[in-house]
Amino acid sequence: MTAGEIRALAVQAGIGPGVAVLDLCCGIAGPGRFVTRELGCDYLGVDASASAVAIARELARDLPCRFEVAAVPPVPAGPFDVVLLLETLLAFADKGALVHAIAAALRPGGRFACTLEEGAPLTPAERAAMPDADTVWLTPVAEFVALLERAGLVVTWQEDHSGAHRATAQALADAFAADAQAIAAQVGRLALDELLAAHRLWIEWLAAGRVRKLALVAQRVDHDVPRA
Numbered sequence: 001m002t003a004g005e006i007r008a009l010a011v012q013a014g015i016g017p018g019v020a021v022l023d024l025c026c027g028i029a030g031p032g033r034f035v036t037r038e039l040g041c042d043y044l045g046v047d048a049s050a051s052a053v054a055i056a057r058e059l060a061r062d063l064p065c066r067f068e069v070a071a072v073p074p075v076p077a078g079p080f081d082v083v084l085l086l087e088t089l090l091a092f093a094d095k096g097a098l099v100h101a102i103a104a105a106l107r108p109g110g111r112f113a114c115t116l117e118e119g120a121p122l123t124p125a126e127r128a129a130m131p132d133a134d135t136v137w138l139t140p141v142a143e144f145v146a147l148l149e150r151a152g153l154v155v156t157w158q159e160d161h162s163g164a165h166r167a168t169a170q171a172l173a174d175a176f177a178a179d180a181q182a183i184a185a186q187v188g189r190l191a192l193d194e195l196l197a198a199h200r201l202w203i204e205w206l207a208a209g210r211v212r213k214l215a216l217v218a219q220r221v222d223h224d225v226p227r228a
Contacts, residue, residue: 001086001115002168003034005161005215010035012157012217013082013113018042022080022105024072025088029056029065032084036063041082046070073098078105085114091135096147103151106220112153115161116144119211130201131194141214153218165213166206173199 001009015021017040023032026045033056036043043064047053048071056067068076075083075098083102092098102112119138127133139147145155176183176196184192205211 001031001161001215002164005159005164006031006034006086007038008159009086009113009115009215009217010039013084013111015039015041015082019081020044020079021082021084022046022076022078023084023086024075024102025085026056026067027052029060029067031086032056033060033063033065035084036060036065044068044076044080046072046076048072073101075101075105079107079110080105081107081110083110083112085112087115089114090117090137093137095137095139095144096150099147099153100151103153103220108220110220111156112148112218112220114216116141116214116216117211118144118214119205126201129197131198138211141212148218152221154221155216155218157217159215161213161215162206162209162211166203169199169202169206173203 015035019041021035021041021043023029023043023045026032026047027049029045032043032045035041043066045053045056045065045067047056047067047069050069053067053069056065070076083106085102089095106112117138118141120140121138122130122133122136127136130136148155173196176192176199180192202211206213
């Protein structure tokens, strides 16, 4: 996501001073640190990678950010005003259980802000072509909205970022190809080939409309949401 896209999503989610924000699968917390600096909030980032969290802590030394090393799910109990899940929803095969856990961690009226790779599930041929296909679980937007609604979450805002996402993927693929020799020396030729293959598939699918990249905000209705 671009900085502008992250900021727009955060504003739509109502992030600001005093707002309790949980950032799931935060990695090194680039978006979380940006949002905290730009808008102010009470920020908690969670990621399963201890090394990523260590980097996030180092980079956020001048910001009021907290971090925890933990797998997702489960989701910290909260309650939180906003839960963020950016660029990682694709990796969850069971999105229903995850969405229920997120809804339960939100205050009534709280918001879930996420990005969604939207489309029909991969065919067997597509799954065979995509490296690390066990982390690629596309979901039609109507199906995802229904999952949200069953968890007591109603979509209040949606924006299509497919064009910008395709441009970013193309720029990355071009950069990887231009510096292929140096990258292969660091990670190995097989890893580089898989990286390029994955980016080229995303570029092709986004250009053809096979996949769309969406940003959404969904609000919890004002009653208790049971855990799945």
